[in-house]
Amino acid sequence: MAFTICHILLALSLVMAAWRLFKGPTVADRVLAIDLLAAITAGAIMLHAIDSGAPVFVDVIVVLGVIVFFGTVALARILTRDS
Amino acid sequence: MIMKETLVDIICVLGSLAVFLAAFGVLRLPDFFTRTHAATKASAFGIGCFLLAACIVFPQPNVILKSIFALIALFLTLPVASQALADAVRPRSDAVDGEGGEKQ
Numbered sequence: 001m002a003f004t005i006c007h008i009l010l011a012l013s014l015v016m017a018a019w020r021l022f023k024g025p026t027v028a029d030r031v032l033a034i035d036l037l038a039a040i041t042a043g044a045i046m047l048h049a050i051d052s053g054a055p056v057f058v059d060v061i062v063v064l065g066v067i068v069f070f071g072t073v074a075l076a077r078i079l080t081r082d083s
Numbered sequence: 084m085i086m087k088e089t090l091v092d093i094i095c096v097l098g099s100l101a102v103f104l105a106a107f108g109v110l111r112l113p114d115f116f117t118r119t120h121a122a123t124k125a126s127a128f129g130i131g132c133f134l135l136a137a138c139i140v141f142p143q144p145n146v147i148l149k150s151i152f153a154l155i156a157l158f159l160t161l162p163v164a165s166q167a168l169a170d171a172v173r174p175r176s177d178a179v180d181g182e183g184g185e186k187q
Contacts (some may be wrong), residue, residue: 002092006099013106040125046133055141069160078156079171
């Protein structure tokens with residue numbers, strides 16, 4: 001029951017972050033929305049790990065966080081260079 | 084043990100509520116800097132809650148060490164990323180306008 005509530009909340013968060021990604025007035029808003037989408041995906045992966053009893057998914061969180069960090073910093077550098 | 088499952092349920096609902104509030108803030112707040120504020124802090128708290136729940140569910144030492152490492156990596160990288168993004172936006176004076184941030 002509680003995991004169903006968590007999944008519904010995370011799905012609504014995905015829809016809202018994707019709407020900001022679609023609408024976002026500036027490029028920085030879209031980069032922020034991608035960052036948030038990765039955080040929501042990490043939350044969903046952790047929820048699946050807890051629900052199914054497979055602790056290997058904690059590694060996925062580490063790798064996802066580092067890759068998204070590099071992506072965000074690279075896009076921020078590109079924005080700095082362009083402005 | 085029934086206590087442990089209830090605790091895990093409460094922590095998971097708290098974490099997903101934090102992530103939901105982050106997404107709601109990103110959708111509804113007026114300009115870019117307030118959106119950065121909402122996204123970074125609330126999503127860090129949400130993923131931290133999920134990692135704490137994983138530590139309670141899987142009490143093996145390697146899972147706890149990996150969770151602590153993931154938490155440290157997350158808390159080091161999220162503020163740096165949002166700082167870099169805000170530094171990229173800051174020179175433009177019309178980024179803060181307080182009324183929707185719609186004008187380019």
